[in-house]
Amino acid sequence: MTENLFDKKLQQIKADGLHRQMRYLESPQGSHVRIAGEDILMLSSNSYLGLCFDDRLRSAAHAALEQYGTGSGGSRLTTGSYDIHKKLEEEIAAFKGTEAALVFATGYMANVGIISAVAGKNWVIFSDRLSHASIIDGCRLSGAEIVVYEHCNPADLERKTSRYRGRQGLIVTDGLFSVDGDIAPLPALVEIARKHQLLLMVDDAHATGVLGKNGGGTAEHFGLDGGIDIVMGTLSKALASEGGFVAGSHSLMDCLVNSARSFIFSTAPAPATIAVSIAALDIVRKEPAARETLRGHSLWFRKELRTMGFNVEDHPTPIISIVLGRPDVAVDFSKRLMAKKIFVSAIRPPTVPAGTSRLRINIMATHKKEELTRALVAIGDVGRSLGVISS
Ligand SMILES: *Cc1c(COP(=O)(O)O)cnc(C)c1O
Numbered sequence: 001m002t003e004n005l006f007d008k009k010l011q012q013i014k015a016d017g018l019h020r021q022m023r024y025l026e027s028p029q030g031s032h033v034r035i036a037g038e039d040i041l042m043l044s045s046n047s048y049l050g051l052c053f054d055d056r057l058r059s060a061a062h063a064a065l066e067q068y069g070t071g072s073g074g075s076r077l078t079t080g081s082y083d084i085h086k087k088l089e090e091e092i093a094a095f096k097g098t099e100a101a102l103v104f105a106t107g108y109m110a111n112v113g114i115i116s117a118v119a120g121k122n123w124v125i126f127s128d129r130l131s132h133a134s135i136i137d138g139c140r141l142s143g144a145e146i147v148v149y150e151h152c153n154p155a156d157l158e159r160k161t162s163r164y165r166g167r168q169g170l171i172v173t174d175g176l177f178s179v180d181g182d183i184a185p186l187p188a189l190v191e192i193a194r195k196h197q198l199l200l201m202v203d204d205a206h207a208t209g210v211l212g213k214n215g216g217g218t219a220e221h222f223g224l225d226g227g228i229d230i231v232m233g234t235l236s237k238a239l240a241s242e243g244g245f246v247a248g249s250h251s252l253m254d255c256l257v258n259s260a261r262s263f264i265f266s267t268a269p270a271p272a273t274i275a276v277s278i279a280a281l282d283i284v285r286k287e288p289a290a291r292e293t294l295r296g297h298s299l300w301f302r303k304e305l306r307t308m309g310f311n312v313e314d315h316p317t318p319i320i321s322i323v324l325g326r327p328d329v330a331v332d333f334s335k336r337l338m339a340k341k342i343f344v345s346a347i348r349p350p351t352v353p354a355g356t357s358r359l360r361i362n363i364m365a366t367h368k369k370e371e372l373t374r375a376l377v378a379i380g381d382v383g384r385s386l387g388v389i390s391s
Contacts, residue, residue, distance in 0.1 A: 017327040018348050028053035031366045033343065040338070041371055043361045044345040048210050048318055049283075049290050050366030051240035056283065057276045064275030072268040077257070080268030088278050089245075095216060095281055096231050096247035102256055103245050103274070105266050107205050107234030108134040110244030113262035114232060115172065116141040117255065118199065124164045126157055128173040130180060132203060133351075135172055144170075151180075154188035161196045169198040175218030176207035179352055179360060181319030183211070186218055190227035201230035206319060208284075209238030215284040215291055239280040243269045294318055294365040297372060301363055304376050309389040318363040321347075322379075323356055324388060330357040336382045342375050 013019050027034035029052040033042045051057055064084065074080035085103060092101035104110035115138030119125055123144035127135060129151045139146045147164070150156040157171065171193050173184045186202065193200035204217035212220025215238070219228055231247040246256065256263060298318040305312045311323045324330045330346035337344050337359075348357045359379075363372075383389040 017331065018350075020348075023343075031364050031368070031371065035343070038341060041342045041375060042364070043367075043375055044343050045362055045364060046206070046237040047240050048206075048238040048294055048362065048364055049240070050364045051238070051280060051283065054240065054280075054283070057240060057279050060275040060279035061272040064272040068271035070270060070272070072270050074268065075264060075266060076268045077264055082268075082271055082274070084271060084274045084278065085268060088274050088281075091278055091281050092245050092247055095214075095285065096219075096233075097216070097225075098231060098247040098249070100250045100253040101245055101247040102253045102263070103235075103243050103269060103277075104260075104263055105243060105269050107203075107232070107236060107244035108137075109262035109266065110232055110234070110246055111135050111203060112138040112141060113260035114201070114230060114246050114256060115139055115170070116143075117260040118142075118201075118230070118252075119144040119170050120168075122168065124167045124169040126161060126169065126171045126198070128152065128184065130174070130177055131172060132174055132178055132205070135174070135203060139172070152177075152182060152185055154185055154192060157189070158192055161192060161198065165196070169196070170201060171198050172201040173203065174206075175202045175204040176211060176317055176319070178206050178319065179347055179358075180313070180315075180321055181317045181360075182313065182315045183207075183218060183221065183317065186222050186224055186228070190224065193229075194227070199229045200227065201232060202228050204231060204233040205244075206237055206317075208233040208235075209280075210291065210294065210318060213288060215288070235277040235280070239277060239284065241276040241280055242273045243277060290365040294363060297365070297367055297369075298363045301361070301372055301376070305379070308376075308380050308383065310379075310383060320361040320363065322359040322361070324358050325355055327357040329386065329388070330359060333359055333382055333386060333388070336385070337378060340378045340382075342378055344379075 025033045029045055029047050031042055033040050072080040089101040111134035119142040121143040125139050125144045126147050126149055127139055129148050147160050149160050176183055207217040209215040211217055233245050235241040235243040302320050327348040334344055334346035344359050344361055347360045384391045
């Protein structure tokens with residue numbers, strides 16, 4: 001009976017062309033990976049700086065394993081809080097230029113915990129149409145009224161906030177959008193938040209370590225000094241570790257420690273993971289060269305795709321979406337690239353709106369120019385054979 005229920009659900013997912021399956025890596029996550037014994041060029045990793053197998057990070061993990069062992073043994077408020085958790089939080093605060101910071105087990109848990117703790121039922125939350133799923137889930141969990149504004153559109157946000165004058169509220173957005181690879185118009189959002197006395201929260205999961213001269217993220221990219229009340233990010237992408245974080249005022253952190261349920265009721269990240277995050281933050285701050293290489297690769301790769309005639313927007317970021325439309329075309333494209341030993345993920349609903357299925361390419365600082373050139377040739381060939389671009 002229950003089996004039939006699951007089968008029915010799966011049949012529908014398959015009929016919609018939305019069935020997804022995992023691929024298993026047999027190597028570290030780098031610009032190359034091994035899958036089913038084959039060497040594959042990786043163009044879909046969030047490890048933008050290529051640090052997942054970095055010697056320094058592995059040494060930091062080894063040292064912490066020796067000193068502290070494996071699991072943290074408890075939630076942060078019981079017995080899972082270590083001196084290195086505090087050190088990491090101080091480093092994150094310094095990195096983001098805030099009074100304080102707090103670490104969660106994942107970025108997803110950070111968003112869900114922060115938003116549901118900060119906003120109550122009588123609040124209104126203004127959320128970008130393309131906000132990440134974890135932001136949406138946090139908004140829903142808060143019980144607040146949710147008002148979606150058009151993607152990266154301050155004029156629409158301004159119109160909508162005006163209708164709620166006097167209501168306690170929060171504006172929330174991705175900094176660097178995880179699928180479209182565009183950047184939220186933060187200076188305008190800061191202005192609107194100030195004018196209407198709303199809190200502003202920015203999710204810098206993809207921007208941390210990637211945007212800004214020091215890798216500080218979207219605010220640094222715009223040269224903003226303050227104005228963002230809640231800076232959220234993750235240690236799991238460019239920083240090659242695991243965990244989410246929030247940076248902001250002391251009182252915000254104290255509030256979250258006392259009311260964010262995903263913080264209170266979940267085991268603290270393991271000491272070795274924390275040690276890796278501390279070491280990665282240090283590398284990110286001290287080594288701007290990798291970031292410059294990443295930026296150069298990204299600008300060039302994007303320009304080449306546009307020249308070939310692909311539907312690619314122009315943004316100064318390493319996330320490059322080739323919008324194709326139909327999910328089956330995206331999947332076919334991805335499979336044909338895999339046959340050429342190139343890994344590019346097909347992104348379909350519910351990750352993106354219906355009709356905008358696409359390939360998402362993530363450039364890494366450790367890609368070699370000739371590898372990227374090979375990828376461009378392959379993408380062009382497949383694009384022509386599928387009629388996506390003209391020959
Ligand atoms: C990946 C991501 C998250 C979740 O972070 P994890 O550490 O992977 O749980 C949150 N927000 C955005 C925008 C993301 O891209």
